[in-house]
Amino acid sequence: MIALLVNPNFPNWEQQVKDTQEAANAKGVQLHTVKASTETELDAAFTAVAGLHADALVVGTDPFFYDQRQKLAALASRHGLPAIYELDGYVAAGGLVSYGTSLAGVYRQAAAYVGRILSGALAADLPVQQPTKFELIINLKTANELGLTVPQSVLARADKAIE
Numbered sequence: 001m002i003a004l005l006v007n008p009n010f011p012n013w014e015q016q017v018k019d020t021q022e023a024a025n026a027k028g029v030q031l032h033t034v035k036a037s038t039e040t041e042l043d044a045a046f047t048a049v050a051g052l053h054a055d056a057l058v059v060g061t062d063p064f065f066y067d068q069r070q071k072l073a074a075l076a077s078r079h080g081l082p083a084i085y086e087l088d089g090y091v092a093a094g095g096l097v098s099y100g101t102s103l104a105g106v107y108r109q110a111a112a113y114v115g116r117i118l119s120g121a122l123a124a125d126l127p128v129q130q131p132t133k134f135e136l137i138i139n140l141k142t143a144n145e146l147g148l149t150v151p152q153s154v155l156a157r158a159d160k161a162i163e
Contacts, residue, residue, distance in 0.1 A: 046078075137160045138162070
């Protein structure tokens with residue numbers, strides 16, 4: 001069973017639950033959603049996840065969670081819970097793994113658009129672009145602390161491994 005942590009104050013939280021539930025169903029994995037929007041609720045959410053004996057945790061997209069990334073990593077470690085996050089900043093703070101959009105790639109796309117606009121292009125004429133680069137970041141120190149061995153095949157696909 002996998003747990004999904006979402007913030008019910010984040011505008012897109014219901015879509016995150018729906019998308020994650022669809023992915024879990026496709027893989028035949030049971031998903032349990034827990035909610036938190038304050039630091040106190042984070043503690044309670046991790047206690048609930050531990051009580052469910054979840055095998056892993058997916059942390060939903062949310063600026064509050066990113067601000068609390070060190071606490072989230074510490075709670076996951078304290079509860080012996082492998083967790084995956086959207087951004088590499090979580091992994092730098094001690095989280096296990098992140099997979100998501102390369103912020104550097106997004107910033108490059110934005111800078112190119114700014115350059116085109118400053119050169120006279122109309123913003124309304126520029127096509128909407130989706131991110132094109134995604135990054136897999138693994139914290140090997142955290143994996144070791146959790147007693148996990150990261151397969152070589154996964155390490156070979158990682159964009160970065162923190163030791």
